[in-house]
Amino acid sequence: MPSELEEVRLIYLPSFIRWQLTRIQLVEFLHSPQPMIRNIALQHLVGYSTGPQNTVFLRDNYRPIKDLKIIARDTPKIAKDALTILANMSEFVKIRTMLAEDLGFLEFVVTSITKPDEPNADLFCVLLANIAKDNAIANIFKIKATKNESKDLKSNKVLDQLMDCFVKGAEKKLNKHATFDYLAFVFADVSRLAEGRKYFVTEQEYDGVVPISKILVFTEYENLVRRAGVASTIKNSLFELSEHTVLLDKDIVNILPYLLLPLAGPEELSEEESFELPDELQLLPPDKRREPDHEILRVHVESLVLLGSTHYGRDFMRNNGVYPLIRELHLAVENDDMREICERFVQLIMADEPGEAPASQRLQITERPEEEEEAPALEAL
Structure with missing residues (x-):
């Protein structure tokens, strides 16, 4: 533990000398009774909270973390550094x-x-x-x-x-x-x-x-963080299978159009296929851009697979033009994982239902022609 004299001297040390203090000495100062001492130590410790040197915050049974939790309640300016370290750690x-x-x-x-x-x-x-x-x-x-x-x-x-x-x-x-x-x-x-x-x-x-x-x-917002987090939240929520009817109901939640919009690209569908789509997808501009992040695309298609885990969900998606959109997505993407999940969805939708004509007579997925040129990479938003 640094002595009180050492703590007082720290305030007056030139900045270039302060940087010479060891990480261990600095974390010891986090529980100094002197606010100025804690603040100076904190400022120099932020850079140590990433990379292999961050193990210094684990010493003494996580004492530095306990100190940082207290400092986080200080003034906003001081708390900012403590919060940054806690977030990194x-x-x-x-x-x-x-x-x-x-x-x-x-x-x-x-x-x-x-x-x-x-x-x-x-x-x-x-x-x-x-x-x-x-x-x-x-x-x-x-x-x-x-x-x-x-x-x-x-x-x-x-x-x-x-x-x-x-x-x-x-x-x-x-x-x-x-x-x-x-x-x-x-x-x-x-x-x-x-x-x-x-x-x-x-x-x-x-x-x-x-x-x-x-x-x-x-799901169609400019910010990537929001799109990614929302996509995962929707997917996780769909594990509540008993709520699919409410979630698909156009007068309550109406979740389907918001899952389909990120999957839709500039491809033109037939008039009959377009007519089956939800209203929100029938007048898309010719320059409509598909979600550029493959991971988010994958999560959305996995959400559709979850919706297809019930007969009601499969029937609802068949009647709302989902298959043609997945067909075009399958043709457009160059990502193997994405193509695989698209094929998995189609297999689910193509499953025969009691009392109906075989789904294989109604649906078909087309493989990309080998001679077709590679599609250009999509621009990040």
């Missing part, structure tokens, strides 16, 4: 679990995100997104939300408040310091849990809306 499973199991700290993170003028709201979102990878994120359902300062967050449920931040706060419309984009990944991981899935597909009392319906518009 969340790559360690043990640390993620420590943070997720600390109900008080988890509550602090969530309530900080929902403060209307919180300067570090997006950094809190990144930290929460990392913490949410641990199953102990189920603790979020134990947090009792207090009345929020923002008139836009009317619910007393934590997830409702986070959802409203995500939807109403896009592009800094709610908090001038935050976009809340990384909440998409929080929702994706929360929806891995049974209680989380149930939340997303259940109408909420405070506004009479099914939460999943609020985020569907982001």
Whole structure:
């Protein structure tokens, strides 16, 4: 432990000498009783929170992490560095679990995100997104939300408040310091849990809306983080098979068009095929661009496979022109994993149903002609 004299001397050391202090000495200063000492040490430690040198934060039974959790409650300027380190250190499973199991700290993170003028709201979102990878994120359902300062967050449920931040706060419309984009990944991981899935597909009392319906518009959003997180949230929610009827209902959630829009490209379908499509896909512009990220495309097709796990879902998709879109997607992509999941979907849709003509007479998937030139790479948004 550094002595009080050493701590005082640290303040007056020239910056080029401060950099010579060892990492171990710096982390020891994190629990100094002197705020200025802690702040100076913190500033120099941020760079050590990534790469192999970050193991310094694991010493002394994770004492530096415990110190950082306290410093994160300091002024926004000081807290920013502590939050950055905690977010980076969340790559360690043990640390993620420590943070997720600390109900008080988890509550602090969530309530900080929902403060209307919180300067570090997006950094809190990144930290929460990392913490949410641990199953102990189920603790979020134990947090009792207090009345929020923002008139836009009317619910007393934590997830409702986070959802409203995500939807109403896009592009800094709610908090001038935050976009809340990384909440998409929080929702994706929360929806891995049974209680989380149930939340997303259940109408909420405070506004009479099914939460999943609020985020569907982001399947075609400009921001990649939102598109990716929302795609995974939708897919996870579809494991609630008993809710497929409600999710497909055009007057309630109407989920299908939002899964199909990212899959649609500039290809022209026959008049008959176009007529079968949902209304939202019938007047697409000739320059319509397909989702450029193959991983997101794959997740959306996997969502369709999940919808096809029930007779109702398969029948609904057959009657709403899904097959032609998957056929064109299969022809357009050059990714083997994508083509494989497209073929899996077609096999599912082609399965014979009792009382109907064989599906093989109704549907067909076409292989890409060998002589066709390779399609140009899609531009990233």
